[in-house]
């Protein structure tokens with residue numbers, strides 16, 4: 439048994455000594471520490487959820503457990519609204535989204551699929567129609583990459599009146615994961631795709647029966663993955679367990695979850711998911727179809743909507759991403775667009791991936807507007823709201839990527855406005 443070892447350390451603890459049981463009380467109590475823990479002075483008077491030892495150095499910690507959970511002091515969650523749930527962008531660190539906070543969008547619920555009974559059929563304009571089990575797919579050479587996934591309906595409130603809500607509620611239908619699976623091109627080689635196969639129908643095995651036509655461009659053939667892994671483990675059920683199609687940079691909807699069938703053809707299949715919905719109504723009443731790539735967007739996440747500031751130092755932080763490749767620059771204004779400063783891009787900066795940007799800033803207590811605008815490697819720069827609406831009108835639902843403006847009031851309250 440240790441004698442006084444460690445006591446020196448404890449005297450430097452910030453907890454007032456009077457709040458701690460003495461060593462003597464420990465040794466003479468005759469009660470096990472666990473039994474004591476419920477009522478003793480080792481713990482503060484907090485509620486059950488946040489109860490913790492006043493001095494964790496005086497209480498044995500918890501045992502290892504088979505499957506981990508975050509600290510019970512952490513409370514950030516997805517915001518569930520009907521058939522969506524949004525990622526708490528304001529609380530993320532780095533560029534990854536924890537699987538448990540990855541946004542969700544499902545058109546008829548999350549199916550329960552037994553992976554041993556699941557199959558992927560590939561047929562159509564190929565020489566060898568085949569049916570694969572998940573296990574068989576896992577035996578092909580695997581590939582992994584980080585990629586953002588964004589619902590094209592993300593930020594859709596931007597087409598209407600400015601909503602006084604959080605960045606999560608406005609822009610939280612985007613998340614970044616590491617995705618693992620087998621390259622689509624590997625499978626198409628195996629089944630011997632025919633030369634005139636230029637489109638592919640991808641169909642999900644959920645009750646929505648979602649199906650989309652994928653153009654078999656070089657970009658798609660080089661980058662598409664039939665995924666079974668997410669962030670180092672199996673896909674989450676919400677993300678398409680046991681199989682999903684990943685098309686990096688393409689709108690969320692075409693990243694078909696619970697993937698059960700790929701059919702190759704020589705023209706788009708014109709499903710209702712690319713005719714009745716997921717088209718963009720233009721000012722003249724015509725509709726754009728197959729607007730598949732997500733254009734560059736950025737948003738300041740700290741400070742952001744509904745937060746309360748005090749005058750003083752802040753590091754402005756946010757996320758930027760582009761379906762067309764890497765983010766090359768993010769500029770930030772903290773004076774309503776009069777001057778712009780280059781923000782620092784935090785490594786790693788990866789193609790079709792959330793990229794974190796940062797800029798030191800001092801809020802002087804005056805009313806102002808902060809904004810970010812990003813540029814991607816194609817030279818495309820995120821538009822102002824006016825510029826976007828000039829081209830697109832306001833009849834769209836999808837693909838809103840204009841500059842986000844946060845107004846900071848004199849009292850420090852941050853809200854979404856159109857500048």
Ligand SMILES: Nc1nc2c(c(=O)[nH]1)N[C@H]1C(S)=C(S)[C@@H](COP(=O)(O)O)O[C@H]1N2
Nearest residue numbers: 541542543544545589642648677690691695
């Ligand atoms: N089978 C199937 N795939 C689907 C959907 C669906 O409802 N069913 N929703 C789509 C939509 S609209 C989006 S935005 C993304 C959302 O992916 P996530 O829930 O993994 O974030 O999945 C797409 N793939």
Ligand SMILES: [Mo]
Nearest residue numbers: 589590690691
């Ligand atoms: Mo979506």
